[in-house]
Amino acid sequence: MSSTTERAPLTAELPAAGADNVPQPEAVSAPAKAKSKADYSFVTNVRFISMIGIVTIHAEVLSIDWTTGYLNVALDQALKFATVCFFLISGFLLGDRLEEQTPLTYMRRRLSTTFAPWAVWSSVYLVMSLALDWLARGAAMRSFGYHLSNTVISSAYWFVPNILLSLATLLMFRRWLNARWFGLALGVASVSYGLNLYTRWWSDTRHNTAFAGFIVFLWLGYQLRRNLAAVRAFVAARSWATLTVFAVVTYALSMFEARTLAVRYGAEFDYLSTLRLSNVAYSFAIFALIFKVQGRLEPRAMNVRQQTFGIYLLHPISFALVARVFKVLAARALGVPPLYFNEHIAEYLHDPWLRLGTQVVLFLLVYLSSWAGVLLLSRTPMARYIGVRE
Secondary structure, three states, X not given: OOHHHOOOOOOOOOXXXXXXXXXXXXXXXXXXXXXXXXXXXXXXXXXXXXXXXXXXXXXXXXXXXXXXXXXXXXXXXXXXXXXXXXXXXXXXXXXXHOOOOOXXXXXXXXXHHHHHHHHHHHHHHHHHHHHHHHHHHHHHOOOHHHHHHHHHHXXXXXXXXXXXXXXXXXXXXXXXXXXXXXXXXXXXXXXHHHHHHHHOOOOOOOHHHOHHHOHHHHHHHHHHHHOHHHHHXXXXXXXXXXXXXXXXXXXXHHHHHHHHHHHHHOOOOOOOOOOOHHHHHHHHHHHHHHHHOOOOOOOOOOOHHHHHHHHHHHHHHHHHXXXXXXXHHHHHHHOOOHHHHHXXXXXXXXXXXXXXXXXXXXXXXXXXXXXXXXXXXXXXXXHHHHXXXX
16 A cells, blocks of 8 residues: 555454353343353454455555546545444453553463464565566566565555554553553654644654554553443444434544545645544444444354455455556556556556546455455464464
């Protein structure tokens, strides 16, 4: 992903690597266990919906813009809640784990179940990027440093290092997790990134390098776990109409802020930054809507807990291949060299509806192929490297 189309991802229990229910003593009755599990259905729903959003946002062959790509901007903004939502459920599940594990044990488990798979697939992506660039440009290919930075910072793989560092930070300050001043300090850090989009206190405005900007969402997820009953009662007391209006208003504000930033700083600026203040409010609005849903949203054929992390890990690789095939076939159909088509693709995809349709079709191909890859690898010794565990 380029800096103007930063994609987020997935979660510290990472999308598919956590339990959806709190372990209960054997003495607890079956109905109590069932109720506890129902209380966690929103975690599965957030994983499922947010991963769809993440893959859709990443399934673009052009940088977003307000000329021929205004429909893509509208779609991407509608899905920009995904990263914040994943951080929230990661913090929620962290609260569960800390009830039964020490911080050191927890981090060791995260490194084994999250970092190790990330290291495998980000390395595959890096090697594949180098190979595809060499095939396209030969000796004129871009440097190893460029591809390494693109993999770790600009692609969807930025999420895992960020969330692991965020988790480590929370655990280091565990004694103050319930202190209001600590949450306020994290909130100030996050807001500063949103304000920096305007003030330029520091030059790097990309949200995928904003390590301190996301910790507050982990903290809020942790607080959600501690105050689940109160939050559930608060959301239940709000009608669907009220929550929907809140989502629509914050979406409109997000679009307005994105347009303002684009006009002020130009097309190369990350005007769809996740940490825009309006987008944070929009993310909370969508989280509340998903939280209010009763029951599961995923199709019966999918095991969201087991498969979502794998879809996250595989989808950048799937997109690289699918996009390459798309460009080669399109170039041949137009009678131009693939590299020329790639460099002038905006001239060929100038119709807004064509651009939007291309993104939707690529999303379907990438999501379904990534899911198929997870299903296939889950039957092999590689299962543990896509988040599938017994």
